[in-house]
Amino acid sequence: MREVAVVGIGMSQFGELWEKSLRYIWSEAATAALADAGIDKVDLITVGCMSPGLFIGQEHLASLLADELGMAGVAGARVESACASGGLALRTGYAEVASGLSDVVLVTGVEKMTDVDGGAATFALGTAADQEYEGFHGITFPGLYAMLAQVHMQRYGTTREQMAQVAVKNHANGLKNPHAQYHLKVTAETVLGSTLVADPLCLLDCSPITDGAAALVLTTVDKAKELSGGGPVVKVTGSGMATDTISLANREDLGELAAVRRAGERAYAMAGLTPADIDLVEVHDCFTIAEIMATEALGFFKPGDGGPAVERGDTAIGGSIPVNTSGGLKAKGHPVGATGVAQAVEVVAQLRGTAGERQVEGAKIGMAQNMGGSGGSSIVHILEVV
Amino acid sequence: MREVAVVGIGMSQFGELWEKSLRYIWSEAATAALADAGIDKVDLITVGCMSPGLFIGQEHLASLLADELGMAGVAGARVESACASGGLALRTGYAEVASGLSDVVLVTGVEKMTDVDGGAATFALGTAADQEYEGFHGITFPGLYAMLAQVHMQRYGTTREQMAQVAVKNHANGLKNPHAQYHLKVTAETVLGSTLVADPLCLLDCSPITDGAAALVLTTVDKAKELSGGGPVVKVTGSGMATDTISLANREDLGELAAVRRAGERAYAMAGLTPADIDLVEVHDCFTIAEIMATEALGFFKPGDGGPAVERGDTAIGGSIPVNTSGGLKAKGHPVGATGVAQAVEVVAQLRGTAGERQVEGAKIGMAQNMGGSGGSSIVHILEVV
Numbered sequence: 001m002r003e004v005a006v007v008g009i010g011m012s013q014f015g016e017l018w019e020k021s022l023r024y025i026w027s028e029a030a031t032a033a034l035a036d037a038g039i040d041k042v043d044l045i046t047v048g049c050m051s052p053g054l055f056i057g058q059e060h061l062a063s064l065l066a067d068e069l070g071m072a073g074v075a076g077a078r079v080e081s082a083c084a085s086g087g088l089a090l091r092t093g094y095a096e097v098a099s100g101l102s103d104v105v106l107v108t109g110v111e112k113m114t115d116v117d118g119g120a121a122t123f124a125l126g127t128a129a130d131q132e133y134e135g136f137h138g139i140t141f142p143g144l145y146a147m148l149a150q151v152h153m154q155r156y157g158t159t160r161e162q163m164a165q166v167a168v169k170n171h172a173n174g175l176k177n178p179h180a181q182y183h184l185k186v187t188a189e190t191v192l193g194s195t196l197v198a199d200p201l202c203l204l205d206c207s208p209i210t211d212g213a214a215a216l217v218l219t220t221v222d223k224a225k226e227l228s229g230g231g232p233v234v235k236v237t238g239s240g241m242a243t244d245t246i247s248l249a250n251r252e253d254l255g256e257l258a259a260v261r262r263a264g265e266r267a268y269a270m271a272g273l274t275p276a277d278i279d280l281v282e283v284h285d286c287f288t289i290a291e292i293m294a295t296e297a298l299g300f301f302k303p304g305d306g307g308p309a310v311e312r313g314d315t316a317i318g319g320s321i322p323v324n325t326s327g328g329l330k331a332k333g334h335p336v337g338a339t340g341v342a343q344a345v346e347v348v349a350q351l352r353g354t355a356g357e358r359q360v361e362g363a364k365i366g367m368a369q370n371m372g373g374s375g376g377s378s379i380v381h382i383l384e385v386v
Numbered sequence: 387m388r389e390v391a392v393v394g395i396g397m398s399q400f401g402e403l404w405e406k407s408l409r410y411i412w413s414e415a416a417t418a419a420l421a422d423a424g425i426d427k428v429d430l431i432t433v434g435c436m437s438p439g440l441f442i443g444q445e446h447l448a449s450l451l452a453d454e455l456g457m458a459g460v461a462g463a464r465v466e467s468a469c470a471s472g473g474l475a476l477r478t479g480y481a482e483v484a485s486g487l488s489d490v491v492l493v494t495g496v497e498k499m500t501d502v503d504g505g506a507a508t509f510a511l512g513t514a515a516d517q518e519y520e521g522f523h524g525i526t527f528p529g530l531y532a533m534l535a536q537v538h539m540q541r542y543g544t545t546r547e548q549m550a551q552v553a554v555k556n557h558a559n560g561l562k563n564p565h566a567q568y569h570l571k572v573t574a575e576t577v578l579g580s581t582l583v584a585d586p587l588c589l590l591d592c593s594p595i596t597d598g599a600a601a602l603v604l605t606t607v608d609k610a611k612e613l614s615g616g617g618p619v620v621k622v623t624g625s626g627m628a629t630d631t632i633s634l635a636n637r638e639d640l641g642e643l644a645a646v647r648r649a650g651e652r653a654y655a656m657a658g659l660t661p662a663d664i665d666l667v668e669v670h671d672c673f674t675i676a677e678i679m680a681t682e683a684l685g686f687f688k689p690g691d692g693g694p695a696v697e698r699g700d701t702a703i704g705g706s707i708p709v710n711t712s713g714g715l716k717a718k719g720h721p722v723g724a725t726g727v728a729q730a731v732e733v734v735a736q737l738r739g740t741a742g743e744r745q746v747e748g749a750k751i752g753m754a755q756n757m758g759g760s761g762g763s764s765i766v767h768i769l770e771v772v
Contacts, residue, residue: 001486050445051439054439056517057521059437059513059514060514060758060762063762064762066629067630067631073628073630073644076763078466078467079465079466080445080466081446082446088463092463095487098485099481099484101481124439127438127443127444128446131443243452243460244449244453245458250453250458373449376450377446377448
């Protein structure tokens, strides 16, 4: 298996981009990543996108976007695992370079979510749940995560205040990220006082509807060393992917995210690392409770200690394991197909030491954890400076 | 790069399966392939599916289907390249085994197209074209392929009768395939006299709307040899993937399918083979003209000789290069996400010598060519008995 490195990163602005189409925001991210890499020729473009059919009436994105970039002819692959589509785009590109099938891959993620009204967006997002056994009965994602939160509160004593602190921290980080959808300071009082969406989750416990795109350029470590001119090279050392039951009703245990645990275990095993080795992590905080549960599933904290850890400041920049330095899905925004790629973009920026005001000092090893549905799938990557 | 073999094949019935859901028909194909391989444990499930969001209101299929099979926990990846989604599922599984990331992959394709009415199905299929620059103006796929046919007729003198002979041959082959949607004998007069859909294409020049699923089990050639007990092992020796402009308006030349040519060239180069080495091929005959153009793009006939070749009987079972022995999309049916996998299932059956009445004598090397949109993407695989 060949060693694989990230040699370019790029992002569009995240937000409600009324004036830009999917292909436009995607091209912004793609061209930024190619320029960053100093590469203008790729073998393959992967596109993580959850539901362009329902959001903009367009499938076949790999053909559309290769063409848009003036690269018609290259190989193209759109991949989907609900909100973990971006992580899957990275995994797919990784396998192509590792196997030797491709030498250079442009890994991208994109979603244009604001071209439909709220009801249609809720329906589109709901297709990540089991339509026959969950969606049909009327439940949507805030309700599904609210049930996970209720179990966590009952079993471990996790509090509303702890969840609110996730939002406070991520919005504080988002203030330092120019690409973030929101640049606003949020207090625990504001979160706790925001509109109740699904008990116990309030509006500010939820990630937003976002338009955005992100991109990475992958190639072999050997080629990356040539390109870097002696500078740091960021290598992908772990890639783990797992599923769980799609519906909560069939889940063995609602108190943990087993797909995240399994994907994490596979990534750690591949990289030969443990949670203690990781300097920072981007986790999939689609709801505040999801961040708490993800940090437990990845082994950073014992089950039940994810909530207290946030209160202790362990997950802040400067804490023992900074979580979501980018602002996370909560503040940076959550264009569902782009999220997994944007997480890796943040980790690479941190490992390069170019994360500006939100830089984690001395970061050498980072992790990105992307998740689909209510934990029906998860994809975890570990990146290291070599 | 590790060598990869196909050790199991399976298919559901193809047709209008009103009484069965997507997960049901998918499970039929998946369990058949696993039973055929004698394997009950896989590392990854890939799912080629074009638009489950628009057809059945369900995304996140890899999680849903791993769970349905009682395999929640394994890695899962849904992939999409419009009607070439099945070929992409095979490519993705191939890269995983070749790289060493996975040892056993269940490669699947599925589409449930008859749960919506004709207008909604036409819209869903239309998302494979450029929605902003083609779909918005009202064109659908019969019209797009009719334009390709008109150019081919004008430039090369290809005739309506030659196109009709594609349908005649493929329906004759379909009569011998128990999984095919249609078991009916069709004459050139019937095709030419059927309702005009988009000049020059009549109803019987078009592939149908179909429900269906197909599956393959991939593993290393070493493991395949253990499993086969000395029997024939079918190896994947070539995999080529390419795009072209998604819209016909931007296409350099409407007289050829450049994505098919490029994907074919990449597959031939990887396998170290030429068209003369191929014993049979499944091509993407979504319309009769598409089969003629695909056989030219893959180098079996010179440009313009694809039509006469059908009339000469070169593409019939017993001809110089049997094309679509399965009945093709035309007679076997075209559940869009399943088609690319079903093509490989047919090739493997032929190479094993188990294709029954439609067996190509002495077949040792076969090819499967899958296509998205009006040629916006194509994926070609070459399989060989070793």
